[in-house]
Each structure stands twice: as structure tokens, then as C-alpha cells.
Amino acid sequence: xxxxxxxxxxxxxxxSNGSMERHVVKGIDGDMSFLEMLDHLNEDLEEQxxxxxxxxxxxxxxxxxxxxxxxxxxxxxxxxxxTCQLHMRSFEQAxxxxxTVEPFRxxxxxxxxxxxxxxxxxxxxxxxxxxxxxxxxxxPDANANAxxxxxxxxxxDAAACIGCGACVAACKNASAMLFVSAxxxxxxxxxxxxxxxxxxxxxxxxxxxxxxxxxCTNYGECExxxxxxxxxxxxxxxxxxxxxxxxxxxx
Amino acid sequence: MKLDAKIPEGPIEEKWxxxxxxxxxxxxxxxxxxKVIIIGSGLAGASAAAxxxxxxxxxxxxxxxxxxxxxxxxxxxxxxxxxxxxxGDGDSIYRLFYDTVKGGDFRSREANVYRLAYISNQIxxxxxxxxxxxxxxxxxxxxxxxxxxxxVSRTFYARGQTGQQLLIGAYQALSRQIAAGTxxxxxxxxxxxxxxxxxxxxxxxxxxxxxxxxxSHSGDAVVLATGGYGNVFYLSTNAMxxxxxxxxxxxxxxxxxxNPCYTQIHPTCIPVSGDHQSKLTLMSESLRNDGRVWVxxxxxxxxxxxxxxxxxxxxxxxxxxxxxxxxxxRDIASRSAKEVCDEGRGVGNTGLGVxxxxxxAINRLGEETISARYGNxxxxxxxxxxxxxxxxxxxxxxxxxxxxxxxxxxxxxMSTIQGLYVIGEANFSDHGANRLGASAxxxxxxxxxxxxxxxxxxxxxxxGASHERLPIEDEVFVQAEEAVNNRINRxxxxxxxxxxxxxxxxxxxxxxENCGMSRLxxxxxxxxxxxxxxxxxxxxxxxxxxxxxxxxISLEKAGRVADxxxxxxxMCRDALAREESAGGHFRAEHQTAEGEALRNDDDFCHSAVxxxxxxxxxxxxxxxxxxxxxxxxxxxxxx
Numbered sequence: 028x029x030x031x032x033x034x035x036x037x038x039x040x041x042x043s044n045g046s047m048e049r050h051v052v053k054g055i056d057g058d059m060s061f062l063e064m065l066d067h068l069n070e071d072l073e074e075q076x077x078x079x080x081x082x083x084x085x086x087x088x089x090x091x092x093x094x095x096x097x098x099x100x101x102x103x104x105x106x107x108x109x110t111c112q113l114h115m116r117s118f119e120q121a122x123x124x125x126x127t128v129e130p131f132r133x134x135x136x137x138x139x140x141x142x143x144x145x146x147x148x149x150x151x152x153x154x155x156x157x158x159x160x161x162x163x164x165x166x167p168d169a170n171a172n173a174x175x176x177x178x179x180x181x182x183x184d185a186a187a188c189i190g191c192g193a194c195v196a197a198c199k200n201a202s203a204m205l206f207v208s209a210x211x212x213x214x215x216x217x218x219x220x221x222x223x224x225x226x227x228x229x230x231x232x233x234x235x236x237x238x239x240x241x242x243c244t245n246y247g248e249c250e251x252x253x254x255x256x257x258x259x260x261x262x263x264x265x266x267x268x269x270x271x272x273x274x275x276x277x278x
Numbered sequence: 279m280k281l282d283a284k285i286p287e288g289p290i291e292e293k294w295x296x297x298x299x300x301x302x303x304x305x306x307x308x309x310x311x312x313k314v315i316i317i318g319s320g321l322a323g324a325s326a327a328a329x330x331x332x333x334x335x336x337x338x339x340x341x342x343x344x345x346x347x348x349x350x351x352x353x354x355x356x357x358x359x360x361x362x363x364x365x366g367d368g369d370s371i372y373r374l375f376y377d378t379v380k381g382g383d384f385r386s387r388e389a390n391v392y393r394l395a396y397i398s399n400q401i402x403x404x405x406x407x408x409x410x411x412x413x414x415x416x417x418x419x420x421x422x423x424x425x426x427x428x429x430v431s432r433t434f435y436a437r438g439q440t441g442q443q444l445l446i447g448a449y450q451a452l453s454r455q456i457a458a459g460t461x462x463x464x465x466x467x468x469x470x471x472x473x474x475x476x477x478x479x480x481x482x483x484x485x486x487x488x489x490x491x492x493x494s495h496s497g498d499a500v501v502l503a504t505g506g507y508g509n510v511f512y513l514s515t516n517a518m519x520x521x522x523x524x525x526x527x528x529x530x531x532x533x534x535x536x537n538p539c540y541t542q543i544h545p546t547c548i549p550v551s552g553d554h555q556s557k558l559t560l561m562s563e564s565l566r567n568d569g570r571v572w573v574x575x576x577x578x579x580x581x582x583x584x585x586x587x588x589x590x591x592x593x594x595x596x597x598x599x600x601x602x603x604x605x606x607x608r609d610i611a612s613r614s615a616k617e618v619c620d621e622g623r624g625v626g627n628t629g630l631g632v633x634x635x636x637x638x639a640i641n642r643l644g645e646e647t648i649s650a651r652y653g654n655x656x657x658x659x660x661x662x663x664x665x666x667x668x669x670x671x672x673x674x675x676x677x678x679x680x681x682x683x684x685x686x687x688x689x690x691x692m693s694t695i696q697g698l699y700v701i702g703e704a705n706f707s708d709h710g711a712n713r714l715g716a717s718a719x720x721x722x723x724x725x726x727x728x729x730x731x732x733x734x735x736x737x738x739x740x741x742g743a744s745h746e747r748l749p750i751e752d753e754v755f756v757q758a759e760e761a762v763n764n765r766i767n768r769x770x771x772x773x774x775x776x777x778x779x780x781x782x783x784x785x786x787x788x789x790x791e792n793c794g795m796s797r798l799x800x801x802x803x804x805x806x807x808x809x810x811x812x813x814x815x816x817x818x819x820x821x822x823x824x825x826x827x828x829x830x831i832s833l834e835k836a837g838r839v840a841d842x843x844x845x846x847x848x849m850c851r852d853a854l855a856r857e858e859s860a861g862g863h864f865r866a867e868h869q870t871a872e873g874e875a876l877r878n879d880d881d882f883c884h885s886a887v888x889x890x891x892x893x894x895x896x897x898x899x900x901x902x903x904x905x906x907x908x909x910x911x912x913x914x915x916x917x
Contacts, residue, residue, distance in 0.1 A: 040828065058551045058664070066556055066779075073777045073832060078824045081831050083344060085517040087557045089658075090442055091348040108661065116664055139488055140829040143344075147465065150345050154457040158450035159409045163329040163727045165400075166407035170364060173418030183411040183436065186443060190347055219409040 028054050029119055033068060035080055035128040037141055045138065047127070057116030061104065062087060062094065064115055065128075081141040082130075087111040089254065092189035095196070096142055097129040102193035102252040109191065109254045131196035134239040135203060146192050148238035149206060155234035156227035157210040159219045172218055182216035185209045187255045197252035200241030205249035207235050208265035209257050215268055225272035232269055279534055279889045281902045284688040285389045290375075290908050294393045297689070298732060302739035309334035310460075312738045313747065315482055315497035317469045317524050319346030321441075321719060322702025323503030324448035325726030331455030333731055338495060339452070339461055340484055342468040342519055342834075347449045350505060350517040351722060354441025355562050356425060357433035358719040360398035365422050369430040371395045378717060379909045381427040381607075382682070382710020383861035383877065385537070385885070388908055389689060390707045397724040402434055404727060410447040412436050425715040426563060426607055433716045438562065438654055444719055448726070468834065469524045470762045472500055472698060473748075473755055474531045479698035480748045481755065483762045487834060490827040492762055494750040498741060499697045499734055502528060503726065506681035506703040508541070510842045510849065511794070512786025514678035515547060515560045521838040522845045525685050525704050529848075533685050533693040534887040534900065536706035538845070539853035540682035542713055542862045543795050545611035547677035548662055549631040558677040559662060561634075561655055563715055566604045568639035568648065569672065571595050571611070573623040573632050583625070583633055583671050594618055599917060607914075609712055609862050609875070612676035616795045617873075619675075626673045635671035676795060680718060682709040682862065683852070686887045686902070690733035691725060694887075697737060701725035706885065711861025766826050769836045774819030778832060781816045782839045785809065785846055793850050798866050802854040806847060810894065813843040848888060848897065855899055858882045879911055 030053040038045030052068045059067070062084050069079035085093040089112040098104035104113045105121075118126065128142065136144040188209035195203050211228050214220030220227070243262060250259045286297040304312065312335050316327045319341040327339040343349060363369040375395040379386060406412065406420070412434050413421040422431040436443040455461040464484070471483040473494065481496040507522035508514035529535045546561045572591045579586065594614055596603045606614070615632045618624065625631050640648050645668055649656065656667045663673070684706040685693050691707070693700050702722040709717060748754065788808050792801035816839070824830040858878035859868040868876045884901040891897050 056552060056554065059554045060556070060662075063554045063556050067554060070777055070779060073821060073823055074775075076821070076823060079831055081829055085343060085348055085519050086350060086353045087518060088353050088559055090439065091343075091350070091352050091517065093343065093348050112658075112661055114662070114664070143829065146344060150347075150453065150456075150463075150465075153450060154453040158454045159407065160454060161404070161407045161451075162332040163325075163404055163451075163731070166403040169362070169402045169406040169412075170419050174414060175418050176414055176416050179411060179414045179418070182409075186411050186446065187439065189442070190345070213411070214409055217409050217411070219407060 028056060029124070031055055031064070031118070032125045033128060034126070035142070036130055037080065038138055039140065041137055041139055055115050057114065057119045059115045060087070060111060061098065061113040061115065062111050081143045083143050084111055090189060092191035095131045095144060095146070095191055095193070097131060097196055099123070099127050102131065102196040103254055107254060107256065131192050133195045133201035134241070135195060135201060136192060148240070149190050149192065149203070151238060152203065152207055152231055152234045153210065156223065156230040157214070159214065160223060174217060178216050182213050185212040185216070185257065185261050188257050189255055191254065193252045193254060194249035195240060197248040198241065199246060199248065200244060202243045202249070203235050203238070203240035204243035204262050204265065205253065205257055205259065207231050208261035211268055212261040212264040215264060224268060225275050228265065228268040228272050279694055279887070279898070279900055281534065281686065281694070281887055281900055282688060283387060283902060284690060285387070286689065290388060290392045293389050294396060301733065301736035304735045304739050305743070306334060308743040310336050311743050312336060313338065313497045314499050314501060314734065315495055316340070316501045316503060317482065318349065318503035318505060318702070318704070319452065320349030320351035320503060320505060320702060321445055321448055321722030322726040323501070324349070324445065324452045325723050326501060326503060326701060326730050327461050328448060328451035328455050329727050329731040331458065331460035334460065337455070337461040338464065338497065340464045340467045340469060342466065342487060344465055346452055346463060346465065347446060349445060350520055351719070352442045352445045353517065354719055355438045355560065356564070357423065357435035357440045357716040358401070358444065359425070359432050359716045360402045360434060360720065361395055361432060362399055362402060364420060365431045367430045369432050373430065374398060374432065376909055377428050378708070378714060379710070380912070380914065381712055381714035383712050383875070383914065384710065384879070384883070384906065384909070384911050385860050385904065386708055386710030387904060388906060393729070394708050394721060394724050397728045398720050400728060401720065401723045405444060405447050408447040408451060410436065410443050426605065427714040441719060444723065448723070470527065470837065471758050472528045472531050473758045474695055475748065475754045477532055478696040481750065483755070483758050485762070488829050490825070490830065492759055492766070494755040494759055496747045496750050496755070498738055498745070498747060499699060501699040501701060501730065502685065502704050503701045504704045506684070507845060508678045508681055510785070510846050511678045511789045512782050513550065513555060513558050515544065515558050518557060521841065523838050523841045525700070526841045526845050528685060528693065528695065528698060529888070530890050531695065532890070533695045533698060534889055535683070535848065536686035536885045536887045537683040537711070537852065538849045538888065539793065539856060539863050540711050540861065541678060542608065542680040542682060543612045543676045544679035545608055545615060545676045546634065546674045548659065549626055549673050549675035550628060551663070559658070560677070560679065561659060561672070561674060563608070565634060565652060565655060568651065569604065569634040569636050570638060571604050571632055571634055573618045573625060577622045583635070592618070592623070601917060609864070612795055613864060615676055631673035631675045633671035634674045636667065637671065640668065680713055682706065682711060682713055686885070690736065691730055692733070692737065699730060699734060701730050711863055765837070766833065769820070769822050769833060769840070770826060772817060772820050772822065774821050776819045777821060778836045778839050781812065781820060782842065784812060785839070785843055788812070789846050789849070793853050796864050796866050797853050799854065802850045805850045806854065809843065809847040809850065816840065816843055851897065852886055852888065855886060856882055877913070883911070
């Protein structure tokens with residue numbers, strides 16, 4: 028059982044000023060997940076009649092993409108995983124007892140309260156074209172078109188994005204390029220996505236800009252921070268798709 | 279309460295087609311005049327909202343998460359069943375129908391299950407058209423694998439993330455409709471009551487979780503797609519936010535609740551490691567293809583697993599079920615694990631675990647082959663437990679996973695409240711007393727994409743295009759809103775000394791002990807006495823900090839736990855009344871000489887539907903008789 032000095036971001040609301048608050052959290056077992064350590068802190072706070080620290084989380088299995096903390100300066104902490112799959116033994120083994128916890132900070136992710144941010148900009152980017160326009164009805168037989176396995180696999184690797192926003196939080200420009208490129212690349216590698224590929228990439232990139240996300244300068248922090256190891260190759264795909272769409276418009 | 283299942287006439291193969299012809303339609307130009315409220319944005323809710331939007335209805339969709347993409351359907355690993363028969367191994371719609379009815383231990387409605395099996399093929403076609411990246415073989419065609427309870431390969435999958443890919447497909451379709459303006463999405467908004475006048479659903483009362491605003495929404499129909507209630511046990515494989523509130527509030531407004539005691543307990547989950555545990559993680563059922571389950575033969579044998587020689591190990595599933603061995607169905611594997619742990623032969627610090635050992639498979643096939651098959655699961659196990667499953671056997675234990683019970687619905691998916699529809703895990707319809715693997719995704723999408731958008735038109739059409747919606751200024755809305763606000767204030771004003779979580783944990787223990795894997799009359803009676811006491815204590819001693827007009831996570835949790843504290847009692851009452859063992863409901867008094875589940879078809883071949891009669895009053899139990907015209911009732915045997 029170990030004790031940790033936690034410095035955690037508190038902010039009462041979107042328009043309030045925030046600050047770091049210090050707490051000592053005792054009785055932490057290495058088998059506890061990082062969020063269970065925060066549960067423990069929150070139980071202590073509630074017992075003292077104080078309001079618990081708000082943070083987003085839901086599935087706690089590393090797949091829903093809700094959890095979103097910057098831990099000791101890194102999106103989702105020191106390992107390649109989501110915050111919810113990070114365990115306290117990771118700190119125990121490295122003899123780290125000081126932990127700083129902050130929200131994902133980005134222009135496109137305004138803070139709602141404490142460590143909870145508003146990532147609805149991501150939803151609006153998908154609404155701008157991150158889909159195939161097919162109505163529910165009588166689609167052709169699922170095996171009517173064969174898709175070469177390498178294409179299917181590449182599409183899948185891009186589709187594994189969980190939309191958590193770690194890439195944005197890690198980027199010095201707060202760019203959403205990795206997120207946008209993952210969806211563009213997923214659909215660009217499949218015949219189903221072909222008909223709308225030009226409109227899709229233009230519309231999604233325009234929306235990304237409008238939502239206040241920064242530009243990509245090939246820094247690569249996004250890929251390093253991504254819990255699902257989405258590759259920056261997708262950004263190259265996006266750039267290619269974008270140029271192709273622009274040329275397609277001219278000719 | 280009148281239970282008319284409205285099952286169409288005719289042979290089972292023709293019922294759905296005939297019914298679609300018999301139902302009324304809404305003229306395309308009139309569809310926008312109908313407002314449909316959908317609560318929840320998982321597979322069922324998102325697919326329904328997207329499809330209703332495509333058809334031109336005026337849809338409002340609500341979810342408590344920050345985005346519809348986060349609903350817990352996303353965590354489903356294994357796959358989705360369909361009767362495509364691509365492998366040519368003898369599958370058919372009828373066989374999928376039969377397997378599902380049998381897997382549910384003959385406690386589901388034949389006509390619904392047949393429709394589900396029929397629609398399964400359309401789901402795969404539609405999802406592929408959306409660009410869902412299902413697994414493909416080297417020829418570029420779709421791949422299939424096998425799952426429990428079937429002798430054919432009919433499961434379509436997307437690595438270990440089938441739920442994620444299907445949900446994102448539905449989310450993208452929903453996003454397209456949001457952009458088109460047919461669906462208005464309300465995120466971080468929780469439904470706190472359904473508004474009912476003269477047994478007709480008129481709208482909902484919701485709370486904006488960001489600013490605390492309580493507001494009403496009026497609609498022509500309300501659809502609940504709010505998932506299951508496994509979190510009544512505190513620990514489950516459900517997401518932290520999963521709750522029974524929407525379904526339970528509907529029950530209190532007059533919707534019948536069917537078979538609440540039917541709970542699926544999954545045998546292969548990572549065991550609880552301590553009191554701090556907040557949730558449980560599933561390890562895919564597929565591991566049992568190569569892993570061997572065992573515990574030491576001797577009580578209290580504390581040696582490390584590798585120090586225990588083979589003849590001192592009890593491979594109990596292989597011993598008890600020689601023909602199915604480690605691949606015995608979920609309910610049986612779970613109960614057997616509990617038995618050996620109850621005897622004191624469980625492993626790990628807590629004694630609540632059994633080994634799932636890959637030693638023999640690794641010796642036979644090599645570490646590389648095992649890694650290719652299960653690498654990602656082994657990694658996940660190691661991340662959570664810090665133990666290397668290639669070197670040491672995994673430790674697993676059963677955990678609450680899915681709830682087959684839910685609000686009662688007729689063939690049209692309408693509850694006993696007119697105009698209140700229930701889809702996906704939230705309803706009770708298709709899985710009987712036990713759900714087969716890879717069937718949950720199938721049902722959620724069948725309901726949302728293909729059933730509800732058809733059946734709801736029949737109801738809406740009867741109103742006529744010039745109908746008027748009840749304004750939210752109406753007395754019914756005002757009263758409902760006031761009740762919601764009063765309850766919130768009551769929670770904030772108790773100002774006691776115990777946290778919400780401490781009550782939730784205590785309820786979970788009562789439920790797990792008495793209404794878990796094995797249930798006894800005495801234990802259930804104890805729980806029915808203890809839960810109201812705990813509920814009383816909650817309302818006297820709970821401590822909810824903060825205010826109503828802000829983002830308040832304690833308040834959110836408190837409201838959900840308050841409902842679990844009532845709902846848990848209903849589950850126990852249902853389990854007590856059902857004097858038989860069926861699927862996930864095992865009453866220890868009703869077992870064969872060999873310890874297997876013993877159904878009582880003479881007295882319990884029905885769904886039990888509960889009617890609310892008031893707080894602290896005993897609810898009324900109704901029955902919907904189940905008729906089996908196409909499938910012969912048989913005893914499941916896995917020896």
C-alpha cells in the first residue's frame with residue numbers, strides 16, 4: 028500500500044478560473060487502476076463533505092474513449108493505453124509518488140468542469156461526412172463485392188480509433204489531424220466509401236478548421252499518445268485525398 | 279394490466295411479411311409531422327434514430343454520455359450471428375431460430391425469435407454497405423467463426439472489437455441524420471421520467487447533466503433503448519454509467535417489467551482483486567477452446583499452480599461434462615466455478631477464482647500459435663493482473679454480464695403503455711432465460727434498423743397527420759417535472775454521512791449473495807427483507823454534495839442507485855416466484871440428481887410480467903403463456 032501526492036485540476040465551470048489542488052491519497056495498491064485511485068480520492072472528498080473531482084469515464088475497458096486525462100504531462104499517462112487501463116503499479120515500479128492530473132487541453136476541447144472537457148467538435152467533424160450515405164433498406168448481399176484483404180486490414184487499422192482525443196491533447200498545435208485522417212482513411216480504403224470520397228475529405232477538413240483545431244506540422248506526438256496506435260500514415264492518406272479532391276474539383 | 283402479444287396469424291415463416299402488409303403506413307410527406315423521442319444511443323437507439331431520420335420522421339435522441347459513440351454496445355467483443363450460411367455448413371434461418379429458442383431454455387416467444395433470425399441476414403448486408411470492416415479471408419469475402427450453443431459457423435466479427443465497429447457504423451448513420459437536421463441529438467442528458475396520460479406516452483422529463491436544467495420534451499411516441507441493469511450488482515462487466523433508471527421509471531408509470539430475474543453471468547472474467555474494484559473485465563469465451571479449467575483437488579492447497587502435479591488437479595468441467603468439457607455453456611460453466619470455490623478450492627488471494635490453463639495447448643501447439651489466436655486477450659490480462667498468462671495459468675471467475683429480462687413488449691416492441699416502445703437489451707423479448715453469444719448485437723440492430731421503424735408507423739398513423747401533441751405546459755408535464763425536481767432536492771437535502779457508492783456496494787453484495795448464480799428461497803426472502811431496510815437507510819443517511827444546477831457526478835449516481843435500491847427487490851421477488859431453474863436463473867431447490875437445472879414446464883412455461891402498485895407495496899405478477907408450435911420443448915444436456 029502506497030501513498031501518492033496528487034495535484035489535480037479543479038475548475039467549477041466553463042467560465043470559472045481553475046487551479047491545481049493538492050491531495051494526499053493513501054492506501055493505494057498496485058493492482059488498482061488509475062481511475063480506481065481517483066475513485067478513492069473522491070470517496071475521501073465526499074466523506075469530508077466536499078465535491079468529488081469530475082472526470083469522464085465509462086466502460087473502463089479501454090474501448091469507449093470517454094476517459095481523457097493528462098497524467099504527468101502525457102495524454103493517458105506513461106503507457107500506450109487509455110487512462111482506464113493504466114494501473115498504479117506503473118507508478119509503484121517507477122518509484123513515482125508525485126502525480127499531476129489535468130484535463131485534455133485544447134482550443135477545440137473547452138473545459139466543462141474539473142477534468143471534463145467538451146469533445147463535441149469530434150462529433151461535428153463526423154457529421155460533416157464521416158459516413159457512407161446509405162439508407163437502411165435492401166442493401167446488396169454482403170458478399171456481392173470482395174474486398175482485398177490488405178485493403179480491408181488497412182481500413183480496419185484506421186477504424187480502430189476510439190475518438191478519445193488524446194492525439195489533440197498531445198499535439199503542440201492541438202491539431203485533430205490524426206482523428207480526422209483515421210476516418211478518411213478507413214472509408215477511402217473501402218469501395219463503399221468511394222463515391223463520396225472528395226466531398227467527405229473537404230467537408231471534414233473544413234469542419235476541423237472551423238472547430239478551432241490547429242494545423243498539422245508533422246510533429247508525431249499524436250501517434251505516440253494514441254492508445255490504439257493509429258498511424259500517422261493515415262495523415263499522409265488524408266493529405267493525398269485532400270489534394271486529389273481539390274484537383275478533381277478543378278478538372 | 280392486459281398482455282396482448284399481438285402475434286400475427288399464419289405460419290411462422292410468413293408472420294413478419296404478413297404483418298408488414300397489414301400495418302398502416304405514414305405518407306412520406308407527413309412523416310416530419312411526427313415527433314419521436316429516442317432515449318439511448320447504443321446499437322438499438324442509434325440505429326433506430328438513424329433509420330427513423332432517414333425515413334423523414336422528426337427525431338430527438340438523448341444520451342447521458344458526452345457522445346453517442348460511447349454507448350456500452352461498443353465493448354462487445356465476439357461477434358454478431360447471422361444465418362447467411364456462407365461457409366455452407368448447413369445453417370438456415372430456421373436453424374438460427376431453433377438454436378436461439380433452445381439456448382434461451384425455451385422461455386422466449388417463438389414469433390419474435392423467428393423474425394430476429396430472418397432479419398439477421400439483412401443486418402450484415404446493411405452494415406457492410408455502411409463500411410463496417412468485418413473480418414475477411416484472403417479471397418476478400420467475409421469470414422465466420424463459431425460460438426457457443428451452435429454447431430455451425432455463423433458469427434461475423436471484426437477482430438475482438440465487433441461491438442465497436444457496429445456501433446460506430448450506427449453512430450455514423452446517426453451523424454448523417456443529425457447533419458441533415460432530421461435528428462436532434464441531446465448528449466449529456468439523462469431521462470428521469472416518462473410522461474404518461476391515460477396510459478399513453480406523451481413525452482419525457484430529462485436533466486441536462488452539464489447545467490442541471492430539468493426540462494420536458496413532448497413527442498408522439500417514446501422509445502427506450504437504455505440497455506440492461508447488470509449494475510444492480512455493483513460489480514459487472516457493464517460500463518460505469520449503465521443503469522435501470524429509464525426502464526424503472528417507465529415501470530412505475532405503468533409499463534410491465536418482464537422476467538427481471540433472468541441475468542447472464544459470464545464464466546470467464548478477471549476476478550475481483552480487492553475492495554477497490556470498480557468494475558469487472560470480460561475475457562472472451564473463445565479462450566475456452568484451448569484453455570483447461572481446473573482447481574486443486576485438496577482444500578486449501580496453497581502451492582503455486584506449477585507445483586501442483588496433474589493427478590492433484592481437478593479439471594472439473596472435463597470430469598463432469600466429458601463431451602462438452604471446457605466448452606460447456608455459460609450458465610453451467612459459471613455455476614461449476616462457484617461450486618468449487620464454495621467448497622474452498624478456489625485460487626488466488628481471495629479464493630474466488632479458478633485456473634484457465636494454457637500449458638498443455640502451448641506444449642502442443644507452441645507459444646506462437648497461441649499468441650496468434652489470443653495475443654490481444656493475453657496482453658489485456660497481463661495489463662490488468664501483472665501476470666504473464668503464457669507462464670502462469672490465468673485466474674478467472676464468473677461476473678454479471680447481460681440481463682435477458684426487461685420491459686415487456688408485444689410483437690411490435692410496444693410496452694404496456696401505449697406509444698412507449700422498448701428496444702435492445704432494455705426489452706425482454708428474444709433471449710428467454712439465457713442469451714447465446716453473438717446474439718446481443720444481432721437483436722439490438724434488428725430492433726433498431728428493421729423492426730421498430732416499421733411497427734411504430736402503424737401506431738403513429740392512427741393519430742392522423744393533423745394530430746396535436748400535448749404541450750409541455752400541460753398539467754401532466756408540469757407535475758412530472760415537479761416530481762423530478764422534488765426527488766433531486768430530496769437527495770441533496772438528506773445530508774447524511776454515507777457516500778452513494780457505499781450503498782451501491784452493499785446492495786451489490788446482497789444481490790450477488792442471494793440473487794446471483796445460485797438462488798435459494800431462504801436467501802431471496804432475506805434479500806426481500808434487507809433491501810427495503812437499506813433503501814430506508816439510504817434516504818436517511820446518504821450524503822450527496824454539491825448543487826442541482828451544476829455538473830454533479832454524486833447527484834447523477836445517487837439517482838441511479840436510488841432506483842437500483844427499488845429494482846433489486848423486484849428482481850428478488852421474480853426469482854422467488856419462479857419455482858424452477860431455467861437458463862441463467864438457477865434455483866438450487868430445483869435441480870436434477872446430477873446438479874443440473876430442472877425446468878418446470880407445467881407451471882412456468884410463461885414470462886412473468888410485474889405491475890407496479892405503489893412504493894413499498896407488493897407488485898402484481900402477471901403471466902404471458904409461451905406457446906411452442908414449431909419447437910419441441912426438450913431438456914438441454916451437455917454430458
